[in-house]
Each structure stands twice: as structure tokens, then as C-alpha cells.
Amino acid sequence: MTKGMLMKSPVDSLSPKTSVDPQTSEEELVKLAQQGEEVAVREIIRRLNPRLFRIARGILDNSAEAEEIVQETYLVAFTRIEEFRGDSKLSTWITKIALNAAKMRLRKRHPTQEYDSVSEQLHQTASVIAFPSAPQRSPESEHGVTQFREWVESAVSELPSNLRIVFVLREAEGMAIADIAADLGITVMTVKTRLFRARRHMKKLLESHIQGGFENVYPFDGARCAHMADSVVELLPDVFQTTRSE
Template structure:
């Protein structure tokens, strides 16, 4: 069982393995915000994030027998979430490539365009919304390897060790991805925000 897992956790996992519906409902209630939050930051699109997050919980329900307790339950859940997001991003990029959909027609394209637009839409006038739009667009500019690290670290506040367990990469890799992601995001925000200010 997980290091430091309390007897309550162990009983909870046993109930999950027994497909106890109330236990699973509790699992969804405990982790829906983190799963959906990571999905949303990774996908940049509410409907896509909702679909991915739902699929994550379906996978958890199916795969709970495979949880061997070698990592924490939340680490395992975030790993499955990150994998789902990665797979969905690949699928969407293949689909976009096949259909040769112009970037500006995609959600990413719209965000990037909105972030770089000289004249923000009325609903983006508020500075908070403006910044959020820019940051979201900046996130989507990062490749998914860097994106997931910065989200897990700066939004989910996971330790390097936890991130390395989620992503199954070395801690050093996590650190290098993180500082590159931060630097890239900083440059994007500064350039877009400066453009806005000038306009």
C-alpha cells in the first residue's frame, strides 16, 4: 500500500476495488476539480476538458484493480489524467492535420488570435479577463510536455518528486522543463500584454 496511507485510505481503495458506487462517487467528488483543472489547462477548451475528465474517471473505475499502491492515489489519478490529455492532444492534432484546418479555426488558433488581437472583444475588456486569455493562449503555445509541468507545479503546486512520479520522468527533467516553460510563457505574456498596452 501507499507509503503513509492511512487505514481509511486503504479501506477507501478496497471499496473502490469492490466497485462500491458510493466510494466511487466520493472519489469523483474528491478529485473532480483537480482532474478537470488539469484537463482544462491542458486542452484549453471547456467541452474537450469535460469530456477528457469524464473519460479519466471512467478509466479509474475500470483500472482501479491495477492500482498497486506503489504511488499515492492522487499521483496515480493525475498520471492517468495527463496521459488522457496527451492522447487527446495527439488525436486532435492528427485530426486537424488531416482536415488541414487552418489554425485560426481551431480553439488554439482563436485563443492565440484573441491574445494577439489589437482590439480585444468587449467581453475581454476587463484586465483580469485579458490576462487570463493571454495566459491561456500562452499555455497553448507550449508543447504539451512543458505545459503539463508548469500546470502541475504552478497551479496544482505539486512537488518536483510528485511531478516526476506523475510524468514518470526524472526530477532533473521536470526542473529543466519547468524553467523553459516559465521562460517561454513569460516571453509570450510580456509580448502580448505589451501589444495590448500599446494598442
Template sequence: MKVGPTVVTESQSSDENAEISKLRRGELAATEKLVRENAGWMLAVSRRILNNDAHAEDCVQNAFSSIFNNLESFRGDSRLRSWMHCIVVNQALMLLRSRKRRNESPIDDLMPLFDENDCRVEDRWTTLETPESLIQKSQTRETVLSLIDELPESYRVVLLLRDIEEMATSDVAEMLGLSESNVKVRLHRARSALKKLLEPLLRGQSL
């Protein structure tokens, strides 16, 4: 499986091979090194998906347990980090599915509008703030993250996996049990809905 920000397509190096052998033998120093070097980014991935610190920690713990249990079957056709990324995302998705769903507003209200001639209905954009200038302002980051959280979960997850984790459409489809075209539709709808939610910010208006 190909993974975005941590994508490395070549197969594992000999150093990595040696580390994996030590891990398979259960060497404590190698195990501790693996945990200390990777728990940070794994916790960050889990927090993004689960939006809850305690659940994210559970997720990382479960992911490491799965990593240790499956080390024998790790074939080395991807880098160890990519393989671990898939495992932690899968664990987060499992936890997400087991959690009670919150009340969600329908995404249809946030979709673009068209008139009876199939022409787009869009207010004039007299101002369009640049993302670079917006992100410098205090509170923007928190505001954007809380607006992303308003998306229905099935859309938010696709947006996160594709646009933030930068996973391939085929991998997201496999993980979520969806067709690739369904992932694409969800991604576009999620982005469109988020554009609508971010409009006041982008137009330079206060929220």
C-alpha cells in the same frame, strides 16, 4: 506520488477505507458519490491540460474507468484524491500525445538575452504592475491564459504540472519520461518565455 493543491501526505482515514471497500464491492451509491464529488475538479484538471471541453470530458470518463479498474491495486499509501489526480493527469497526457500537434513558434525567441560580455540585456522596468492589481482588470485572466497557450506544448505541460498542479519534479519527470534535470530546465525556460509574453501587461502597456 505527491500531488500539489490536493496534497495530503498522511495515509487514508478509516472513513476513506470504508468508502474504498464499498467501491471495490461495486456499491452503486458509493460509486455515484465518488463520481459526483470528484468529477468537477477532475474536469478542471483535464481542461487545463487539454484546452478542449469535449476532450476533457473524454479524459474524465477514461480516468474513472481506469480508477474503477485499478481500485484493487490502490495500496492506500496516498490519499484516494491524490491517486485519482495522478490518474486523470496521466489520461490527459495520453490524450494530448494522441492529438495532432499544432504549429508552434520556437521558444528560443522568447529567451532572455545576454551580450558578448555575458551581461543581461533587459529594458528598464520603470513600471511593474502587481499581479494582484492586474488580475482585477477585466480580460486579464483570459489574456494570460491565451498567452500560456502560445507556449510550445512540451513546455506548457511542464509549467502546468509544476506551477499550477503543484506536482513534485520527480513525479512530473516520471509522467513525462524525462530526467528531473530536464524537467527543471523546461520549467525555467517556460517561465522565462511566459515572462516575456506577459511583459506588456506587467509594464502596464496594452497588448
């Protein structure tokens, strides 16, 4: 099969027939997605949205671009779902697509700078990251949570890209170090070294707050998650049409 040409896939015409739930195995979801079951596509998106958004946001500098990368990742993944053979986890396969897409976007912006060689000097003028909206909180706790979150977001913003992505995957996504190494294509020792450097930078600004609180960094759920699923499902048929005509 030549580059740019895809075999006709059932996903070309999604059908809402089978029911799935959070306990449905990844293997079963892949089979259903390859058969064109819309519910399987939506469930895969729901499960992977937080990780993919955090990965893209860890590499890029704004949430809008990160969301574009997530959508682009799903369109590539689901138009090529027939090529997935289960040699790795689906999440790993799609994560690599997201990483490549985010890195390519970064290289287009800085064509002479490699993603993995970003300077580790802290940028004192870094602005606060505009994260997607978190779930509603009570008025009594909103002020304190907002202030703490601004401190965390500002500190994360100041991390160099190669440290930020490792820090976000570990602290916000809760991924195992070995999985981070596999997804980023680096050694476990490199992950540990970058994580140590990231935490050292963070500790300078968050000495009394370094423990916990990071599970809410780069959230991607609720209406935002549902909107991503709707957009991908709507665009997939057109993308198939385009790729087959190239």
C-alpha cells in the same frame, strides 16, 4: 485475466450506504470504492477533478475534449479499481490513466507526431483558452480579473504542450516537482528545465503579473464537478456490462 475481461466488482452495482467526508483517508476511500460504495466514488472524483482536468487540458487544446478525457479516465479507473493494490497513491495511479488517455487522443489527431517532441516555437496566432467558469465575483472586480485572466490564458495557450503540462501542474495544481516527474515519467531535471523555459516564455508577456494568480487556471469545481460525478456513477454499470462481454 485476459485483456478486455474484468472480474466482477462491487462497483458494478453502486450502493449509497457509508458516509465519507474530506478527512476520510485515501486508503479507506479505495476500500469503500472497491466495495461499491457510491459516496466513496463521488468523493474520489471530487478530490481528483481539478488535477485531472488540468492535466488533460494541459495536453489537449480545448476544454470539451479535456472533460471527455476526465470522464473516460474515471470509467477506466473505477472499472479496474479491484486491480489497485496500493503500490502507489490512488491519485498517482489515476493520473497516469489520464495522461495516457490524453496522449492517445493527441496521437490520434497527429499520428506522426510524438507528444513529447512538440516544437517549442511560440505560436503567434494562438487563441485564448476557453476555461470552465470560475466562481462568481463582484461587478467591481470582474473587469480587471477577466482581463488578467485572458492575458494568462493566452500566454498559457502559446506554450508548447510539453512545457504547458509541466507549467500547469506546478503553478495551477501546486504539485511538487518530484511528483510531476513521477506522474509524467520524466526526470526531475527535465521537469525543472521545462518549467524554466515555460516561465521564461510567460515572462515575456506577463512581466508585471508573473507572480501569483495561477491557482485559478483550469478550475474544475462546483456544478461542473458534481456533474462529472453524476455522469461517472450513471455510466459505470453499463461500462462493466460491456467490458465483461468483450
